[in-house]
Amino acid sequence: MKTKINYIIYTLLLVVISWGVSFGQAVKAGSTKVSGSLVNDQGKPLDYASVSIIKATDSTVVKGALSNDNGVYSFEKIPAGKYLIKASVVGYAKAISQPFTVTENSATIEVPVLNLQPGTNTALKTVTITATKPLIERKIDRTVMNVENSVLAAGNTAMEILAKAPGVTVDKDDNISLKGKQGVTVMINDKLTYLSAAQLATLLRSTDGNTIKSIEIITNPSAKYDAAGNSGIINIKLKKNTQSGTNGSLTAGTAKGQYWRDNTSLNLNHKDGNLNVFGTLSRGDNRRGHDLLLDRITDSAGHKTYFNQQSMMPESNHYNNYRLGADYDLTPKHTIGFVVSGYSNSGTSDNDTHTLIGRQPNVADTLLHTASTIHQTYKNFALNLNDRYKIDTSGQELSIDLDYSKFRNYTNAYYKTDYFYPNGSLVRNPQTLFNQTPSNITIYTGKFDYAKPLTKTIKLEVGAKFSSVKTDNDLRAQIDTNGSVVNDVGRSNRFIYQENIQAGYINLNKQFKKTSIQVGVRAENTQSNGNLVGSTPVKRSYLNFFPSAFINHTINDKNEVSLSYSRRIDRPGYDDLNPFIYYLDPYTFNKGNAFLNPQYTQNFEFNYTYNKTVNVSLGYNRTTNAITELILTEGKKTFQTNANLQTQTGYNANINTPFTITKWWEGNVNVTAFYLGFKSDSLAGYNFRDGQWAYQARTTQTFKFAGARLEVMGDYQSALTYGIYKIRPRYSVDMGISKSFMDKKFNVKLACDDIFNIRRNNLSSNALNNSFTIRQHNDTRVGRLTLTYNFGNNSIQVREHRSGADDEKGRVKGNN
Structure with a gap:
C-alpha cells in the first residue's frame, strides 16, 4: 500500500x-x-x-x-x-x-x-523531465527564441543574443529595431524597463546570457500592454525555478576578441511547500574595441572645409548584477511575491582621435589630436511587489503589481585637444575640458489587471496603471585656462524632467468554433515637464486613445490566418530631450532636443501560419511626427541630434520556417523584406524625401552528433535607407558547439561570433547639406568558452495535494 x-x-x-x-x-x-x-x-x-x-x-x-x-x-x-x-x-x-x-x-x-515490458531496474529513481524546444518557435501572437537551448547564448550578453533574434537589428549605437523599424519596447519578465536607449544598452550588455530563458517578439501588442513602441515589444524572459528542493548552477566563461573578457554567474533556487525562493548573482568584465573613420565636408558661406577623422575608442565595462525573489502561496488560489534586483556597473572609454582639416581634399592645413577618458558608474535598485488571486475556477482572476526603481549614474570626462600645423608646430595652446555629470532617475509604477469570463466563449479584461518618472541630470563643466581650472558656464547646465502617465484599458475576447475576435482600447493621459534650469520649461499634457483589434481564423488543422491592428505612441527618450552637449572633439559633438514631440504609429499586420510552424506575415505602418536621428552642421562644426519628421511609412513581409532534414540536422530560416519611406516638408530648413526597399535574411542550422550540438548561424542585411542615412550591407557568420557530461550536470560550450570578421557598420549621407561617410568596425569576432555546472537536489518532490497556483502562474504567463 x-x-x-x-x-x-x-x-x-x-x-x-x-x-x-x-x-x-x-x-x-x-x-x-x-x-x-x-x-x-x-x-x-x-x-x-x-x-x-x-x-x-x-x-x-x-x-x-x-x-x-x-x-x-x-x-x-x-x-x-x-x-x-x-x-x-x-x-x-x-x-x-x-x-x-x-x-x-x-x-x-x-x-x-x-x-509495457518488465524492466531490469525496479527501484524508484530520481525523476527528471527534459523538454527540448526548438531555437525558434512561432506562436499565434509572437515569435519565441528559446535562448536556453542555444549554444550561441554561451558567454554572450543579452544585447548580443538579442541581435541574433528573428527580425531584430542592433545598430552601431546599440539602438534596437524590429523588421526595419526603431522604437521597440523592451520588457524583462513582462515588466517595462523605463530606461533610455543608452541605459537600456548598458543593462543588456551587462546581463549574462546564461540567465535568459527566452526572448519573445510581439510585433502588434494588444491594449493590455503599454502603448509605447511603434514596432512592437521584445520581452526577455529570465529563468525561474520550477522544481522542489534546493538546486542551482554555476557558470564561468572566458572570451577573446581584441581583448580578453570573462563572466561568472550563480543561480540558486529553493522550493519547499508553499515557498519558492530564487536568486541570481552575476559579474563580468567586458572590454571591446571600436574603430571609427569619419570623412565629412562642411560648407560655410560658400567655403568648403574637408575633415578626415580617425578614432580608436576601446571600452572596458565591469558589471555586478543581482536578483532575488520569492513567491508564497497563501492559499491554493492566492500567491504573493516580491523581486529585488539591481546592479553596480562601471565603464571606461579611452578615446584617441586624430583629425586632419583642410580647404582641399587630402591636403591638411591643421591637425587635431584629441585624447579623452570617460569613466561612468551605473547603480540601480528595483523592488517589485506582486499579488495574484485566482477568484474562482471559471478563470476569473486579479493581479496587482507595485514597482519602485532608483538609478544613480555618474560620468567623469576629460578631454585634451592639441592643435598642430602639418610641420608639427603648435597652432595654439592645448585645450583641456572637464565634465562631471551626476544623474538620478526615480520611477514609481502601480498597476492591476482583472480578467473575467462572461460566458464560456466571451472573456473580459480590464486594467489600470499609473507611472511617475523623474530624471535629474546635472552637467558640471570646467575648462583649463592657462593652468587654472575654472567653471565653464557656457557648457554647464541642469536638466530636470518629470513625467506622469495614467492609463486604463478594456479588452473583450469572443471565441467561435474556428474564429476568435478580440477588440480593445487603451487610454493614456500624459503630463510632462522638461526644465532646463535657467530657461523656460517645456510643458505638455495630452490624452490619447489607442484602439486594437485582432481576428484569428483556423481554416483547418494545418492552415491559420490572422489580422491585427493597433495604434501606438513613442515618447522621446530622456537622453534625447536633454540638451546636453557631449564632445568627441571641438568640431564633433552630440546634443539633445528639449522640443521633441511624441510620435504616433498606425500598425496593420496579416499573418498566415501553416502546420503550426511556417509563418508568413505582411505589414503596413504609418508614423506621424517620426523621431529621427540627424547629423547637422553649424559652420565648421558637425553635431548629432534628433528631430521630428512629418511622416514615416513602412511596408514589410516576413517568412519564418523551421525545417528538419534528418534526425541530426534541423534549422530555421527567417527572411524579412521591408520598405521605409521618410517625408518632411521642413526638416532643418529642407524639403526632405527618401526611401528604399531592403531585406534581411537569417538562417540557423543545428547538427546533433555524439551527444553534442553544433549550431551555425548566418545573417545578411542589404543596403537600406534610414532617415538621412544610407546604410551599407552587413553580414556575418556565427558558430557554436556544446556537449554535456556527468549525467548532464556539467556542460561545455565553445562558440565564435563573426568567425570571418566581416561584420561592419558603414553609412553615408548627402542630405540636408551634409556630405559625410562613416566607417566603423566594432570588436565582433569573439571566441568564447563557457562552463556550466548544475548542482543540488533536482529530484521532483510534491505535496500530497495539487496547488492551484501553478495554473494561475501558467495563465498569467500565457495570457496576452
Whole structure:
C-alpha cells in the first residue's frame, strides 16, 4: 500500500509539472478528449501508471495523468497538434505510442493499447523531465527564441543574443529595431524597463546570457500592454525555478576578441511547500574595441572645409548584477511575491582621435589630436511587489503589481585637444575640458489587471496603471585656462524632467468554433515637464486613445490566418530631450532636443501560419511626427541630434520556417523584406524625401552528433535607407558547439561570433547639406568558452495535494 501511495505522489508531481509546462508553452485550449489503456506483458491492466501526452515535434510535456484500476487513462481539452503518449511504472520499461494527430474537428481520439515490458531496474529513481524546444518557435501572437537551448547564448550578453533574434537589428549605437523599424519596447519578465536607449544598452550588455530563458517578439501588442513602441515589444524572459528542493548552477566563461573578457554567474533556487525562493548573482568584465573613420565636408558661406577623422575608442565595462525573489502561496488560489534586483556597473572609454582639416581634399592645413577618458558608474535598485488571486475556477482572476526603481549614474570626462600645423608646430595652446555629470532617475509604477469570463466563449479584461518618472541630470563643466581650472558656464547646465502617465484599458475576447475576435482600447493621459534650469520649461499634457483589434481564423488543422491592428505612441527618450552637449572633439559633438514631440504609429499586420510552424506575415505602418536621428552642421562644426519628421511609412513581409532534414540536422530560416519611406516638408530648413526597399535574411542550422550540438548561424542585411542615412550591407557568420557530461550536470560550450570578421557598420549621407561617410568596425569576432555546472537536489518532490497556483502562474504567463 505504501508503495502504491508513493507511485501516486510521484505521478501527481508529473501532473503538476506537465500543467506548468503546458501553460508555459501558451497552448491554446482545445476540446478533444484523448484516451487509451495500458497492459503488462501478460495482457493484464496496469494501474497507477504515470502517463504523459507530449508534443511529437519537441517532446514537450502537455499534460500528465494516472491510469485507473483498469489501466485506462484520459486527457481532456487537448488542442490541435501532433502528439505521443508516454507511459511508465516502477518495474517496467517505458513505453511510447506511435504519433497521432488531433484536429480541430476531433471529438475523441482512442490511442491503441500500450504494452509495457518488465524492466531490469525496479527501484524508484530520481525523476527528471527534459523538454527540448526548438531555437525558434512561432506562436499565434509572437515569435519565441528559446535562448536556453542555444549554444550561441554561451558567454554572450543579452544585447548580443538579442541581435541574433528573428527580425531584430542592433545598430552601431546599440539602438534596437524590429523588421526595419526603431522604437521597440523592451520588457524583462513582462515588466517595462523605463530606461533610455543608452541605459537600456548598458543593462543588456551587462546581463549574462546564461540567465535568459527566452526572448519573445510581439510585433502588434494588444491594449493590455503599454502603448509605447511603434514596432512592437521584445520581452526577455529570465529563468525561474520550477522544481522542489534546493538546486542551482554555476557558470564561468572566458572570451577573446581584441581583448580578453570573462563572466561568472550563480543561480540558486529553493522550493519547499508553499515557498519558492530564487536568486541570481552575476559579474563580468567586458572590454571591446571600436574603430571609427569619419570623412565629412562642411560648407560655410560658400567655403568648403574637408575633415578626415580617425578614432580608436576601446571600452572596458565591469558589471555586478543581482536578483532575488520569492513567491508564497497563501492559499491554493492566492500567491504573493516580491523581486529585488539591481546592479553596480562601471565603464571606461579611452578615446584617441586624430583629425586632419583642410580647404582641399587630402591636403591638411591643421591637425587635431584629441585624447579623452570617460569613466561612468551605473547603480540601480528595483523592488517589485506582486499579488495574484485566482477568484474562482471559471478563470476569473486579479493581479496587482507595485514597482519602485532608483538609478544613480555618474560620468567623469576629460578631454585634451592639441592643435598642430602639418610641420608639427603648435597652432595654439592645448585645450583641456572637464565634465562631471551626476544623474538620478526615480520611477514609481502601480498597476492591476482583472480578467473575467462572461460566458464560456466571451472573456473580459480590464486594467489600470499609473507611472511617475523623474530624471535629474546635472552637467558640471570646467575648462583649463592657462593652468587654472575654472567653471565653464557656457557648457554647464541642469536638466530636470518629470513625467506622469495614467492609463486604463478594456479588452473583450469572443471565441467561435474556428474564429476568435478580440477588440480593445487603451487610454493614456500624459503630463510632462522638461526644465532646463535657467530657461523656460517645456510643458505638455495630452490624452490619447489607442484602439486594437485582432481576428484569428483556423481554416483547418494545418492552415491559420490572422489580422491585427493597433495604434501606438513613442515618447522621446530622456537622453534625447536633454540638451546636453557631449564632445568627441571641438568640431564633433552630440546634443539633445528639449522640443521633441511624441510620435504616433498606425500598425496593420496579416499573418498566415501553416502546420503550426511556417509563418508568413505582411505589414503596413504609418508614423506621424517620426523621431529621427540627424547629423547637422553649424559652420565648421558637425553635431548629432534628433528631430521630428512629418511622416514615416513602412511596408514589410516576413517568412519564418523551421525545417528538419534528418534526425541530426534541423534549422530555421527567417527572411524579412521591408520598405521605409521618410517625408518632411521642413526638416532643418529642407524639403526632405527618401526611401528604399531592403531585406534581411537569417538562417540557423543545428547538427546533433555524439551527444553534442553544433549550431551555425548566418545573417545578411542589404543596403537600406534610414532617415538621412544610407546604410551599407552587413553580414556575418556565427558558430557554436556544446556537449554535456556527468549525467548532464556539467556542460561545455565553445562558440565564435563573426568567425570571418566581416561584420561592419558603414553609412553615408548627402542630405540636408551634409556630405559625410562613416566607417566603423566594432570588436565582433569573439571566441568564447563557457562552463556550466548544475548542482543540488533536482529530484521532483510534491505535496500530497495539487496547488492551484501553478495554473494561475501558467495563465498569467500565457495570457496576452
